[in-house]
Amino acid sequence: xxxxxxxxxxxxxxxxxxxxxxxxxxxxxxxxxxxxxxxxxxxxxxxxxxxxxxxxxxxxxxxxxxxxxxxxxxxxxxxxxxxxxxxxxxxxxxxxxxxxxxxxxxxxxxxxxxxxxxxxxxxxxxxxxxxxxxxxxxxxxxxxxxxxxxxxxxxxxxxxxxxxxxxxxxxxxxxxxxxxxxxxxxxxxxxxxxxxxxxxxxxxxxxxxxxxxxxxxxxxxxxxxxxxxxxxxxxxxxxxxxxxxxxxxxxxxxxxxxxxxxxxxxxxxxxxxxxxxxxxxxxxxxxxxxxxxxxxxxxxxxxxxxxxx
Amino acid sequence: xxxxxxxxxxxxxxxxxxxxxxxxxxxxxxxxxxxxxxxxxxxxxxxxxxxxxxxxxxxxxxxxxxxxxxxxxxxxxxxxxxxxxxxxxxxxxxxxxxxxxxxxxxxxxxxxxxxxxxxxxxxxxxxxxxxxxxxxxxxxxxxxxxxxxxxxxxxxxxxxxxxxxxxxxxxxxxxxxxx
Numbered sequence: 148x149x150x151x152x153x154x155x156x157x158x159x160x161x162x163x164x165x166x167x168x169x170x171x172x173x174x175x176x177x178x179x180x181x182x183x184x185x186x187x188x189x190x191x192x193x194x195x196x197x198x199x200x201x202x203x204x205x206x207x208x209x210x211x212x213x214x215x216x217x218x219x220x221x222x223x224x225x226x227x228x229x230x231x232x233x234x235x236x237x238x239x240x241x242x243x244x245x246x247x248x249x250x251x252x253x254x255x256x257x258x259x260x261x262x263x264x265x266x267x268x269x270x271x272x273x274x275x276x277x278x279x280x281x282x283x284x285x286x287x288x289x290x291x292x293x294x295x296x297x298x299x300x301x302x303x304x305x306x307x308x309x310x311x312x313x314x315x316x317x318x319x320x321x322x323x324x325x326x327x328x329x330x331x332x333x334x335x336x337x338x339x340x341x342x343x344x345x346x347x348x349x350x351x352x353x354x355x356x357x358x359x360x361x362x363x364x365x366x367x368x369x370x371x372x373x374x375x376x377x378x379x380x381x382x383x384x385x386x387x388x389x390x391x392x393x394x395x396x397x398x399x400x401x402x403x404x405x406x407x408x409x410x411x412x413x414x415x416x417x418x419x420x421x422x423x424x425x426x427x428x429x430x431x432x433x434x435x436x437x438x439x440x441x442x443x444x445x446x447x448x449x450x451x452x453x454x455x456x
Numbered sequence: 457x458x459x460x461x462x463x464x465x466x467x468x469x470x471x472x473x474x475x476x477x478x479x480x481x482x483x484x485x486x487x488x489x490x491x492x493x494x495x496x497x498x499x500x501x502x503x504x505x506x507x508x509x510x511x512x513x514x515x516x517x518x519x520x521x522x523x524x525x526x527x528x529x530x531x532x533x534x535x536x537x538x539x540x541x542x543x544x545x546x547x548x549x550x551x552x553x554x555x556x557x558x559x560x561x562x563x564x565x566x567x568x569x570x571x572x573x574x575x576x577x578x579x580x581x582x583x584x585x586x587x588x589x590x591x592x593x594x595x596x597x598x599x600x601x602x603x604x605x606x607x608x609x610x611x612x613x614x615x616x617x618x619x620x621x622x623x624x625x626x627x628x629x630x631x632x633x634x635x
């Protein structure tokens with residue numbers, strides 16, 4: 148028998164850690180989604196897709212800016228000392244992933260803005276003539292457009308990985324303490340972004356491409372989740388306990404049903420039928436993928452807080 | 457350079473919570489929160505059961521993950537004695553330090569900043585002992601400089617069996633428990 152009783156009852160700490168509520172999973176999800184959208188839209192710019200009439204290059208950067216701002220607002224809501232939010236930008240702490248993330252986000256905004264300038268939505272073009280002027284200047288330098296595409300891909304990858312590294316750096320929480328979490332969140336973000344673009348794309352080629360790409364991302368995601376669980380299950384006893392919380396414990400029903408089943412396996416099956424033209428494309432698989440990505444963040448954040456040494 | 461540490465004799469500690477009350481009074485810890493607390497750790501199988509009563513707090517680690525993860529530079533190691541402290545005016549309340557601490561020693565003060573034990577550095581700088589140490593009725597708590605070979609804490613750690621909490625977490629804590 149080993150029984151530990153303590154007299155401490157600190158708010159948000161006891162009986163088990165619950166410092167992060169809905170705000171952080173929403174921020175991590177939207178950060179991952181935008182990271183995926185940046186990589187995909189950056190790739191489209193690099194390939195010159197912005198010249199196509201119906202390309203989603205016109206809508207993606209602006210939507211990314213909006214979604215990222217929503218995520219940042221969720222992060223702001225989570226801060227307990229909101230008026231000190233600027234303190235994150237008064238310093239750079241090289242060992243702090245959160246500090247890295249704060250500064251990455253500072254570079255993400257101008258990269259997305261430049262991406263938006265390449266192919267602006269009509270309503271922005273007519274309302275802000277200055278942007279149109281800048282856009283014309285940008286189009287005089289095709290290499291510049293490719294560079295914007297590359298910047299978006301690189302910053303998107305950094306943002307996507309950061310959302311996972313942020314959690315994996317907390318050695319005190321065994322479930323999070325896996326370096327593979329960064330790649331899991333990056334691939335999950337790419338998958339959610341591909342699903343999102345699949346839903347909004349008007350260009351048939353892009354829709355088909357992203358449905359196929361999403362199948363690839365979902366397969367890789369399944370593989371990474373498997374590696375993540377194997378890594379924990381073959382580690383120390385606290386890491387094994389953390390893995391079992393997901394596999395057979397408190398979080399198992401949500402994990403297996405909503406993350407693995409409805410979030411990955413079912414949409415992967417339906418999209419595989421759709422890309423082989425056995426069934427029609429529909430919004431159901433992408434919606435399931437997006438919802439699965441969101442639930443994945445909720446489960447990982449909640450289970451990680453419940454895991455301890 | 458001083459390196460402060462606390463040594464607690466678990467054979468003398470009776471869990472009276474005087475240390476907890478002294479800390480709350482000295483540091484005006486808000487109602488409902490604790491910077492230190494009592495742990496009752498029971499192990500074994502009846503009738504071979506051992507009970508260890510410990511006064512616990514921030515371990516002022518040599519390798520403090522709470523300092524490394526802070527994005528604002530609010531969590532820091534004090535130049536005197538290696539004590540881990542928080543600059544209240546720099547803290548944004550992001551709670552990363554709370555997630556990083558394997559001892560769950562930190563909490564969010566109702567004013568919004570991360571709060572924790574300071575080893576009563578304001579008293580130590582005046583040559584006094586931390587409040588919890590100074591009030592202990594069983595004299596089970598000791599405070600001193602590990603760098604001083606003649607300090608009471610060094611002498612106790614060399615002469616008595618002792619352990620720290622979660623050494624496997626790699627934080628190199630500076631609160632030791634004599635057994």
